[in-house]
Amino acid sequence: MIILFMITTSAGWDGLLLPILNYPPDCDANLENPGTSVKGDCGNPSVGIFFFVMYIIISFLIVVNMYIAIILENFSVATEESADPLSEDDFETFYEIWEKFDPTASQFITFAKLSDFADALEHPLRVPKPNTIELIAMDMPMVSGDRIHCLDILFAFTKRVLGDSGELDMLRQQMEERFVAANPSKVSYEPITTTLRRKQEDVSAKTIQNAYRAHLIRRGIIFKRHILANNMLENGGTNQDKKESTPSTASLPSYDSVTKPDKEKQDKSKEEWAKKEKDKNQKDEWESKC
Structure with a gap:
């Protein structure tokens, strides 16, 4: 079997066929073979040629080529799978x-x-x-x-x-x-x-929130301006009432204007008293001369 396996690839089969082709006078048909009942060392050329020819045809041309075909087919399948995007x-x-x-x-x-x-x-x-x-x-x-x-x-x-x-x-x-x-x-x-729809919903919600937040900010600014304007109007009316109810500092009399007439009156009374005293002294002096 080992020898037959060796010639499966059709290498060296002629070396095995050559001894089988021996016939007299190249061999001895009456040679004793110890341990067996077969005599002679001659071959059978017709049987040897038929056996080796059939063996080579079956083993090499059929079996070996079948294995090669299977290998090539598997290789082509693997190539097609590798060419596919997914496997x-x-x-x-x-x-x-x-x-x-x-x-x-x-x-x-x-x-x-x-x-x-x-x-x-x-x-x-x-x-x-x-x-x-x-x-x-x-x-x-x-x-x-x-x-x-x-x-x-x-x-x-x-x-x-x-x-x-x-x-x-x-x-x-x-x-x-x-x-x-x-x-x-x-x-x-x-x-x-x-x-995709969830992302669109998130973007829409954020857009609405930002717009509403901006609206609240603008509304708060307008409301603050409205309150400030009302406060200014109220403060302006109160100040006007105060101006009408109380005299301004510009219309109040100054210290000099209040104290100056009294001072002038005092000086005038002193002058009159001095004049009266002078007249009285002159009168007393005239009476004494008379």
Whole structure:
């Protein structure tokens, strides 16, 4: 068997066929072979030629070529798989990484974890960070609690790799069938929104809040101005009333104007008294002379 295995590749088979082609006088037909009942060392050329020809045809042309064909076919299949953007290994890797982010097998993850999950995937499904805007643009369905289903994420990432092709719907159906087969207890859910719609709602809410805040600020400024104007009007009316009810400081008499007449009266009375005394003295002096 070892010798036959050696000539399977058709190398050296003639060296084995040559002793079988011996016939008299090149051999001794009556030679004793100890341990066996066969006599002679001559071969059988017809049987040897038929055996080796058939063996070479069967072993080399059929078996070996069949192995070569199988190898080439596997190589072509591997080449085709490598040419495809996605393969079965990519989907298996997706589910393996999914188990790390969903240890309870709830089939959902929150939108807050989606960015880390997309960055943890391997090429070509990986969406490297920063990826928030790109994930929002995928418009994936969301359920209550901002949760996203496993299949919806896989479909969105697959569509990102393959694009809008005719094979996408068929691939989606196959993925659903495989997912249901691998997860018999598929959770039924009803999406209430999408990632894109949720972002639009957040932006709209922030815009409304900013506009209302600006409105309150403007309203507060106008209200303060109104109060200030009222206070100024009230203060102006009170001051006017005070001016009308009480004389101003400009109309009050000064110290000099009050004290000056008294002083003049005193000086005048002194002069009159001195004049009277002088007249009296002159009169007394005249009477004494008379």
